[in-house]
Amino acid sequence: MSRWRKLGVIAGGGELPVVLAEHLAQTGEPYFVARISPMASAALDAHPGASRGLGLMGARMQDMREAGCDAVVLIGQVARPDIATLEFDDAARAMLPALLAAMPKGDDALLRAVLAEHERAGFRVIGVEEAMADVLASAGAWGAVSPTSAQLKDIAKAAKVAAMSGAFDIGQGVVVCDGLVLAVEAQEGTDGMLRRVAELPQPVRGTPDKRRGVLVKRPKPIQERRIDLPTIGVRTIETAGAAGLAGVAVEAGGALAVRRDAIVAAANAAGMFVYGFTPSEVDEA
């Protein structure tokens, strides 16, 4: 398929949209940042674009159309809104029945419905890795530390549990330590899950002095891979490190790395591994 003419970056919270906008600016590709307020980072204000509330979907699409965008990418964090207090425009109100029907089915169902509305409006929807190839997780050890065979077993177990949790559209993250499942991520998010691992009784977990256990993030088997791929960044390494984990593993080709160089530097400094596993490596283990 031919490449798009101009890319609309529909930006939620977090650093990933900023990294993408900087990449597009550096490579000189035409782009427009449709910032979702108030969650989009203020660092995006320096890029061509406009701000709209989450519910002003018609106005946001019109902004992008007028800017000449023919493709869009949906990235960054967006918390589930309180429908009762959100401001909608007419176009968004027309989309509401489809979105409300999807909401109770889980995050993936809701995001698929949002994506379908953008396609219905005539935009091609791409995954962020089409615009920035090296953001996609690679296979093997990324830094100086490699997982041991015992840690690879924990990775395989966590990856299996994550696949099962994802099949129910529950979440993407799991922590396993010496074979024991310490935590399963649902609506609290990865950081919330890691903070509670740090509060578990010492016998079942590691410490920064004696690291044990692994965080695995993996896309849901049912997942629409153009949106909401699991993402790790420097903060993931820091929070996992504070929880005493020995490392972080993601599915190669199925997760995004925000500022990979900084991730590797943080992991090396903490003596932690960052590892990209292949599905066959864990599903057959």
Added chain:
Amino acid sequence: MSRWRKLGVIAGGGELPVVLAEHLAQTGEPYFVARISPMASAALDAHPGASRGLGLMGARMQDMREAGCDAVVLIGQVARPDIATLEFDDAARAMLPALLAAMPKGDDALLRAVLAEHERAGFRVIGVEEAMADVLASAGAWGAVSPTSAQLKDIAKAAKVAAMSGAFDIGQGVVVCDGLVLAVEAQEGTDGMLRRVAELPQPVRGTPDKRRGVLVKRPKPIQERRIDLPTIGVRTIETAGAAGLAGVAVEAGGALAVRRDAIVAAANAAGMFVYGFTPSEVDEA
């Protein structure tokens, strides 16, 4: 099978061992409380028995043998110990290889190994409901409030997720609100899970003023049902109530109720349901 002569109550933490001891004292049945220190409640000191640390398994079995116990029940909460700092006697050291081999496989595997050691030592191991029949969860609504058909759907979804989570020996509790899985219990325990539900953003959960969502506890499909059946008590209702949940549901015949009258009174006062579902009711939903 004929009934036992004298029952050894191996008591961990929480109120359930106290309720059982009081029941046995009232009915005049012979019993002996083998208190696991330091977790066993001080209220048990008033009953015939002795205190031993978790690792003194040989001495504890000897206590019960000398007291004339031919059957034992293992009840109450026992956190995973730090093997490195636990004190063991010779008999316990002989059991260690089997227990250590089971530890990484999950809580159920570990408890099965503990149970097997008691059977090997000549004790019959019974479930608490054999000694106190009305502790087992009954089917249907327990109090004044019944779940709505929408809430029954949340119960069915949570029960399915709990079965899947239990199949991996992860945990017994799940919270679902309007179809969305808010939390899955692992090593943090039910109270820890409910506290984090209370901290989730408002749009996805209920409040004490406008209750939404349900806590489901269910035995693991693989579970040895003589030990570690899911348990609810007044505190479960209070913590679920503080998290804004509309009610609590357990598998009829597959969960224990500590002081059922007090549970029902607390639920009625909070306008919450307590419901016992049958497996066919949720697995076919």
